[in-house]
Amino acid sequence: MDWYLDASDSSAVTLLRRELRDYLGRHADRDSDVDGAEVAFSELVTNAVRHAPGPAWVHLDWSDRQPLVEVHDLGPGFELRPSLPDDPFATGGRGLFIASNLTDELKVASKTAGGSKVTAKLPVSRAVERSHDPPRSLTPSLPTPAEVDAEGSFGKESFLVALVVEMARSAEAQEGPDAVEALVAQVGANIGGRMEEEYRRARDLVDDLEPDQIADLYVRLKAAINGDFYVIEANAERIVLGNRACPFGEAVKQAPGLCRMTSSVFGGIAARNAGGASVMLEERIAVGDPECRVVIRLSGADGEETELGHSYAGPVQPGDPAT
Amino acid sequence: MKAFGLIERTLEPGCHEIQVEGELDLAVAERLQEAIDRARAEHDRVLIGLQACEFIDSTGIAVIVQAHGQMADAGGRLSVYGATSQVHRILEITGLTQDGLVFANADEARTASK
Numbered sequence: 159m160d161w162y163l164d165a166s167d168s169s170a171v172t173l174l175r176r177e178l179r180d181y182l183g184r185h186a187d188r189d190s191d192v193d194g195a196e197v198a199f200s201e202l203v204t205n206a207v208r209h210a211p212g213p214a215w216v217h218l219d220w221s222d223r224q225p226l227v228e229v230h231d232l233g234p235g236f237e238l239r240p241s242l243p244d245d246p247f248a249t250g251g252r253g254l255f256i257a258s259n260l261t262d263e264l265k266v267a268s269k270t271a272g273g274s275k276v277t278a279k280l281p282v283s284r285a286v287e288r289s290h291d292p293p294r295s296l297t298p299s300l301p302t303p304a305e306v307d308a309e310g311s312f313g314k315e316s317f318l319v320a321l322v323v324e325m326a327r328s329a330e331a332q333e334g335p336d337a338v339e340a341l342v343a344q345v346g347a348n349i350g351g352r353m354e355e356e357y358r359r360a361r362d363l364v365d366d367l368e369p370d371q372i373a374d375l376y377v378r379l380k381a382a383i384n385g386d387f388y389v390i391e392a393n394a395e396r397i398v399l400g401n402r403a404c405p406f407g408e409a410v411k412q413a414p415g416l417c418r419m420t421s422s423v424f425g426g427i428a429a430r431n432a433g434g435a436s437v438m439l440e441e442r443i444a445v446g447d448p449e450c451r452v453v454i455r456l457s458g459a460d461g462e463e464t465e466l467g468h469s470y471a472g473p474v475q476p477g478d479p480a481t
Numbered sequence: 482m483k484a485f486g487l488i489e490r491t492l493e494p495g496c497h498e499i500q501v502e503g504e505l506d507l508a509v510a511e512r513l514q515e516a517i518d519r520a521r522a523e524h525d526r527v528l529i530g531l532q533a534c535e536f537i538d539s540t541g542i543a544v545i546v547q548a549h550g551q552m553a554d555a556g557g558r559l560s561v562y563g564a565t566s567q568v569h570r571i572l573e574i575t576g577l578t579q580d581g582l583v584f585a586n587a588d589e590a591r592t593a594s595k
């Protein structure tokens with residue numbers, strides 16, 4: 159990073175110091191002395207703008223562990239005397255002492271073309287990130303050859319499907335199928351909640367949705383992402399949907415855990431509106447069935463429980479025992 | 482981060498307190514200097530409170546030290562108290578915590594300056 163400082167504007171030093179502090183704070187490890195670095199930096203820059211005529215330049219290189227700061231000015235140069243004034247109450251002469259105390263390798267050099275250069279290593283270390291260098295999966299990865307254009311690139315849609323499917327596959331390989339289903343269920347809960355909010359907002363709905371409204375919401379939200387769901391049955395006990403096309407396309411067969419997205423989106427919406435629900439993915443394109451068939455049982459009235467589907471709890475009512 | 486500011490009050494006849502808020506650096510050191518100059522024209526004891534001072538460097542220290550010297554020469558006293566650990570650390574590096582300038586709290590600073 160490089161900065162140019164107008165020596166006549168003392169507030170520029172303040173702004174630059176804050177910018178540096180924030181930057182160091184974002185990347186430094188826990189043991190770093192960001193506060194000390196901030197003071198040292200302030201001293202070096204203040205020294206340049208106060209004691210040299212004209213502007214100053216500041217350069218920061220943090221490609222190694224510790225950041226190296228360089229301050230260039232057009233002054234006559236000076237000798238570094240890293241000691242305090244003999245009189246403890248002398249009015250000046252502390253800045254570079256403070257800087258040398260807080261930094262490593264503080265150096266001053268006179269430049270042949272005039273001006274001087276002060277360099278120091280700031281007392282912070284870049285947080286070290288673990289390296290991850292896994293081998294490529296041996297099974298064919300997405301996007302498929304059919305998605306690639308003549309230039310050898312593939313588009314955003316292909317990329318995003320590949321991202322989701324490969325993420326689910328990798329998570330399954332590393333953490334197991336149940337971990338993927340749990341993750342996808344969380345994603346479905348969040349996104350499904352947003353879908354319901356916007357469906358309601360567009361229609362000004364505040365009361366619980368009726369079964370036929372819930373079914374309409376399901377079909378619309380799926381159609382919007384290229385699913386082909388249709389209603390087979392919608393009544394107070396259950397909603398049954400068929401589906402001829404998965405929004406993830408053929409790729410879903412490589413990550414059938416993604417079906418949990420449908421379960422979680424459908425189950426969450428039904429549970430919020432019917433006081434609880436269970437979702438059974440009776441037939442699934444992802445595992446080789448010709449179509450999907452999804453059965454959503456609405457609890458509420460009869461409170462029928464089934465162990466086969468995925469359960470979703472309704473909203474907590476005032477007066478319910480705390481869980 | 483607080484904006485820089487000075488809160489002043491006279492604690493008793495002859496004793497004036499200046500609380501420094503925010504960051505004390507080159508851009509604002511002169512404002513502290515002016516406040517101290519005004520205070521020492523009317524009072525022989527000045528207390529600088531640093532509880533809310535979030536940053537200090539040699540520019541702020543120079544103002545404090547210079548005023549401390551001037552007041553001592555005139556038979557008065559300037560004391561500093563309440564520095565946060567970060568500010569105290571810089572005062573310590575510069576050797577100012579041993580010579581009757583820096584105190585832990587207002588009471589100590591006041592008692593010592595009597």
